Amino acid sequence: MEQCKEATTPMSTSCYMDADAVGIVVDQSKYRDFIGSLLYLTVSIPDIMFAVCLCARFQSNPKESHLKAAKRILKYLKGISTIGLLLIFLGKCTESTVI
Numbered sequence: 001m002e003q004c005k006e007a008t009t010p011m012s013t014s015c016y017m018d019a020d021a022v023g024i025v026v027d028q029s030k031y032r033d034f035i036g037s038l039l040y041l042t043v044s045i046p047d048i049m050f051a052v053c054l055c056a057r058f059q060s061n062p063k064e065s066h067l068k069a070a071k072r073i074l075k076y077l078k079g080i081s082t083i084g085l086l087l088i089f090l091g092k093c094t095e096s097t098v099i
Contacts, residue, residue, distance in 0.1 A: 006079030007072050010051040015069060017054055023063030031062040034070055041077070048073055 038052045051073050058066045 004075055004078065007075035008079065010048045010073045010076040011054070011069065012072065017058070017066065017069060019058070019061070020063040020065045023065050026062050026064055026067050028059070028062060031067060031070070032059050034067075035059055038070065038073055045077070045080075048076065051076075 035052065035056045038048065039056065042049045042052055051069070055066055055070045055073070
């Protein structure tokens with residue numbers, strides 16, 4: 001995943017996720033761990049909330065298509081890793097100063 005292309009959105013705009021009855025089954029415990037880690041990240045990166053929750057719906061019977069959608073979220077996170085917030089304090093900062 002370190003050498004993958006970055007994604008501009010956490011989920012494809014043409015993506016339709018369903019139960020995928022004919023897909024290849026992936027390891028359920030690893031998929032749950034993966035989704036759990038992504039859910040933890042939603043606290044600080046709320047724009048991935050919809051995509052992560054959509055992937056979380058399929059934890060009981062994950063297929064390869066669901067894992068692919070979850071990996072796209074990682075590609076998106078790689079693309080936004082340089083985005084941040086810069087706070088500049090002007091003058092003296094005291095305990096009562098709120099910016």
